[in-house]
Amino acid sequence: MMHQTSILYLVLFQGTIIFSQPCQLLMTDAAGGRWQLLQKSIGISSMHMQLLNNDRVIMFDRTDFGKSNISLPHGKCRNNTYEKALKVDCTAHSIEYNVLSNKFRPLTVHTDTWCSSGTVMPNGTLIQTGGNKNGGRVIRIIKPCSDGKCDWVEVKNVLEMKRWYATNHILLDGRQIVIGGRNQFNYEFLPKKKGAPNLYSLPFLNETRDSSYIENNLYPFVFLNGDGNLFIFANNRAICSTIRKARWSRSTRRCQVANRGAFQAPALQCCCH
Numbered sequence: 001m002m003h004q005t006s007i008l009y010l011v012l013f014q015g016t017i018i019f020s021q022p023c024q025l026l027m028t029d030a031a032g033g034r035w036q037l038l039q040k041s042i043g044i045s046s047m048h049m050q051l052l053n054n055d056r057v058i059m060f061d062r063t064d065f066g067k068s069n070i071s072l073p074h075g076k077c078r079n080n081t082y083e084k085a086l087k088v089d090c091t092a093h094s095i096e097y098n099v100l101s102n103k104f105r106p107l108t109v110h111t112d113t114w115c116s117s118g119t120v121m122p123n124g125t126l127i128q129t130g131g132n133k134n135g136g137r138v139i140r141i142i143k144p145c146s147d148g149k150c151d152w153v154e155v156k157n158v159l160e161m162k163r164w165y166a167t168n169h170i171l172l173d174g175r176q177i178v179i180g181g182r183n184q185f186n187y188e189f190l191p192k193k194k195g196a197p198n199l200y201s202l203p204f205l206n207e208t209r210d211s212s213y214i215e216n217n218l219y220p221f222v223f224l225n226g227d228g229n230l231f232i233f234a235n236n237r238a239i240c241s242t243i244r245k246a247r248w249s250r251s252t253r254r255c256q257v258a259n260r261g262a263f264q265a266p267a268l269q270c271c272c273h
């Protein structure tokens with residue numbers, strides 16, 4: 001009922017505005033909001049963040065940069081003899097922020113999330129992958145909760161390769177694809193399927209890296225088109241393909257971009273027909 005009312009409202013009122021008013025008026029309307037400082041400090045810098053389906057935002061930072069300004073829950077400490085900045089660290093590098101109550105609580109991350117990646121699964125669980133050094137092959141799982149009890153669960157050596165600056169995307173079959181990362185010209189899927197290969201090569205990521213010193217294709221831009229094709233844009237080129245049976249289809253098409261560095265939007269033409 002709510003839904004129908006909203007659509008009716010959109011058609012009757014917004015439709016009238018959209019068709020009868022110039023764009024500036026709409027934008028002026030939207031600009032009525034203002035910034036408000038909600039917390040002077042949340043204890044960490046949020047290098048990464050993800051909104052969950054229960055209005056909680058999971059934020060996290062790298063772990064190798066010394067103390068944060070918030071303690072780990074239950075007086076716990078993290079011991080890592082390989083850590084250069086701090087071998088025993090009793091501070092948290094991740095928090096859960098509750099949008100409604102404007103409160104936050106510390107979460108426990110043991111491995112380095114610096115330039116990691118991740119995506120939310122269809123059931124609302126955030127699966128976050130990779131990072132630097134001890135975080136390279138780790139996956140970190142957090143399920144949304146409202147009782148303040150959920151925390152990260154880290155599982156080591158799940159990723160086939162170390163992934164630092166990779167990109168993840170949810171697929172139509174509900175799994176996620178994890179693409180690239182430094183010196184990784186390949187991709188893999190999560191969760192893993194028994195009997196299926198763990199790794200698939202993607203030479204495109206080698207071809208679009210200008211040299212081992214000029215890694216200008218990290219964190220490739222990945223979009224799932226409405227037709228199921230996955231579109232990857234890295235450096236100055238793009239490819240697009242359906243992923244059939246977890247393989248990059250042979251009909252992978254290349255979307256050439258004319259000028260180096262200047263993306264001239266041929267992608268949709270190339271990929272959607």
Ligand SMILES: *[C@@H]1O[C@H](CO)[C@@H](O)[C@H](O)[C@H]1NC(C)=O
Pocket residue numbers: 040041042043069
């Ligand atoms: C760190 O926490 C203290 C005490 O809670 C607070 O006074 C201070 O402003 C915080 N500093 C930063 C940089 O977050």
Ligand SMILES: *[C@@H]1O[C@H](CO)[C@@H](O)[C@H](O)[C@H]1NC(C)=O
Pocket residue numbers: 077078079088
């Ligand atoms: C970490 O080290 C501290 C100090 O050495 C010790 O008190 C604590 O029990 C250790 N924690 C773990 C989880 O090993």
Ligand SMILES: *[C@@H]1O[C@H](CO)[C@@H](O)[C@H](O)[C@H]1NC(C)=O
Pocket residue numbers: 121123124125141143191
């Ligand atoms: C959601 O699915 C993931 C795997 O895709 C699983 O690890 C997780 O436990 C599931 N979460 C819930 C709340 O069922």
Ligand SMILES: *[C@@H]1O[C@H](CO)[C@@H](O)[C@H](O)[C@H]1NC(C)=O
Pocket residue numbers: 185206207
């Ligand atoms: C990447 O491309 C370079 C240059 O074409 C080639 O020499 C090298 O073998 C390739 N590396 C991989 C892992 O495919």
